[in-house]
Amino acid sequence: MSANIEAKVIEIIAEQAVLSIADVTSTSTLEELGIDSLGLVESIFAIEEAFDIQVPYNANEPSESDFDISSVASITKAVAAIVQEQS
Amino acid sequence: MKRVVITGQGTINSLGRSVAETLEGFREGRCGISNLEFQDVDRLSIKIGGQVKNYDPERDFNRQQIALYDRYTQFTMLAAREAMDQCGLTFSGELAERSGVVLGTAGGGMTTQDENYRSVYEDGKNRVHPFVVPKLMNNAAASHVSMKYNLKGPSFTVATACASSNHAMGQAFQMVRTGMCDVMVTGGSESMLCFGGVKAWEGLRVMSRDACRPFSLGRNGMVQGEGAGIFVFEEYEHAKARGAEILAEVAGFAMTSDASDIVMPSKQGAARAISGAMRDARLNPEDVCYINAHGTGTAANDKTECAAVADVFGTHADHLMMSSTKSMHGHLIGGTGAVELLACIMALRDGVIAPTIGYEEPDPECAIDVVPNVARDAKVNVVLSNAFAFGGLNAVLALRKAP
Structure with a gap:
């Protein structure tokens, strides 16, 4: 399940960053991939749509959220937890 | 270049139904932000706003007016009435032709849009009220002010999102300053506190769920409000000659x-x-x-x-x-x-x-x-x-x- 989640998260982030899937790894950070604040909000929207979940994220206080956006791996982990919790 | 002064002011917003009530709110540091009340609010994740509560349009407007006035226009008309009463001007002849209205709004008749989209999409109706377009258009409020007060000079609406009313007032200021007009009614109005209006903002993830705390460490976003502020900008010599009370001078704009x-x-x-x-x-x-x-x-x-x-x-x-x-x-x-x-x-x-x-x-x-x-x-x-x-x-x- 988690592997599928990571694959989907990578697909979403790669599309947002206009990169090929191969260029996005689990250790990539959004900054490295050139995703700005607007791109991040759009990625979260795509994740919510893809997994049919609600992601608690406020752009004013990213560090306050349980949704850790520091890397692809952390996003995957957070998505997996939400999927578990909200399914 | 002419000097420009303010000789009338009016408002309705979540702090009060008049300038006096609003200023009292400012002095007391009162919070006008509360739980939103409108259809489908339970489907929102942001449920607070500076909403004008216990508002009954029938108290101030008749059936025909309500059919044409979206909530943002109603707010405009109420604020304009207060400002016009204060300035004491009536408009006819040359003064009417040298006076106009420039207002700011970002969403215009958003409640009208929201209600009618709901009606055709969600309720599956195939017919809408004939006045939907004149009610929702962004210039409806400016037009109704011009009609009510006989302002026959330049009138239009400025839409620059959160700066709309400052751009509008800047425009009005320049029109009086350059001598194009003697009097300009100006300011702005907004009423986006409906399901679609707040839902759209929610998407951007910049809204606070609990309070608007500007400049404070730990602030977590904006909170929407609604209402209107309307002013009468008048050429200084014109105001002085008629002995009008001058509230302030508009000195510059950029x-x-x-x-x-x-x-x-x-x-x-x-x-x-x-x-x-x-x-x-x-x-x-x-x-x-x-x-x-x-x-x-x-x-x-x-x-x-x-x-x-x-x-x-x-x-x-x-x-x-x-x-x-x-x-x-x-x-x-x-x-x-x-x-x-x-x-x-x-x-x-x-x-x-x-x-x-x-x-x-x-x-x-x-x-x-x-x-x-x-x-x-x-x-x-x-x-x-x-x-x-x-x-x-x-x-x-x-x-x-x-x-």
């Missing part, structure tokens, strides 16, 4: 574009607008005592605004007061600058600075006197009012004590 990002603010764009307004009003930085901030309570706006003020004012920034009344009435989007101008006029006329409420802890990135939580008495001769919109469109007004 507008700039960031030309950089559709949502992120720019320090340079804001700073150029602030210094431009001072230059236009022939003011030195040390003349300015108070700034009514854009102060939305987002992480991005507040630190950028403070950095811009620090750049423009240098060491004088330490002697300035800058508050955000959005903490009390919420962000009225296209109408916000108009309601905030009331706080500027209060500072000049009454010597009372409206506070920034909800302030918890200083943010080192917002190191300025934001008049936290409690209104303050101060002698003030010159004030600025900032508005910085999404899309990087900035508009700053400079006001001076009545001559």
Whole structure:
């Protein structure tokens, strides 16, 4: 399940960053991939749509959220937890 | 160049149904933000706003008017009535032809749009009321003001998101200053507090779920408000000749574009607008005592605004007061600058600075006197009012004590 989640998260982030899937790894950070604040909000929207979940994220206080956006791996982990919790 | 003065003001917003009630709210540091009440609010994740509560349009408007007036137009008409009553002008002949209306709004008749989309999409109806278009259009409010008061000169609506009413008032100021018009009714109105209006904002993830705390460490976003602020801008000699009470002088205006990002603010764009307004009003930085901030309570706006003020004012920034009344009435989007101008006029006329409420802890990135939580008495001769919109469109007004 988690592997599928990571694959989907990578697909979403790669599309947002206009990169090929191969260029996005689990250790990539959004900054490295050139995703700005607007791109991040759009990625979260795509994740919510893809997994049919609600992601608690406020752009004013990213560090306050349980949704850790520091890397692809952390996003995957957070998505997996939400999927578990909200399914 | 003519001098331009303000001879009438009116408002309705979540703090009050009149200027007096609103200023009382400012002085008391009252919070007008509460739980939103409208259809489908349970489907929103953001459930608070500066909503005008216990509002019954039938108290002030007849059936025919309600059929044509969206909520944003109703707010405009109520605020305009107060402003027009105060200024004491009636418009006929040449004066009518040399007077007009420039108003700001971002969403126009959004409640009308929301209700009618719901009707055709959700309820599956195939027919809408015949007045949907004249009710929802962004110029409806300006047109109804012109019709009611017989203002036959230039009238139009300005839409620059959160800076709409400052751009509108700047335009009205320039039209009187250049001699094109003798009197301009100006300001702005907004009523986006409906399901679709708030849902759209929710998507951007910049809204707070609990409070608007501008400049405070730990602030977590903006809170929407609704209402209107309407002013009468009049040529100084015209006002003086008829013995009108002058509330304040509009001394200068500047507008700039960031030309950089559709949502992120720019320090340079804001700073150029602030210094431009001072230059236009022939003011030195040390003349300015108070700034009514854009102060939305987002992480991005507040630190950028403070950095811009620090750049423009240098060491004088330490002697300035800058508050955000959005903490009390919420962000009225296209109408916000108009309601905030009331706080500027209060500072000049009454010597009372409206506070920034909800302030918890200083943010080192917002190191300025934001008049936290409690209104303050101060002698003030010159004030600025900032508005910085999404899309990087900035508009700053400079006001001076009545001559």
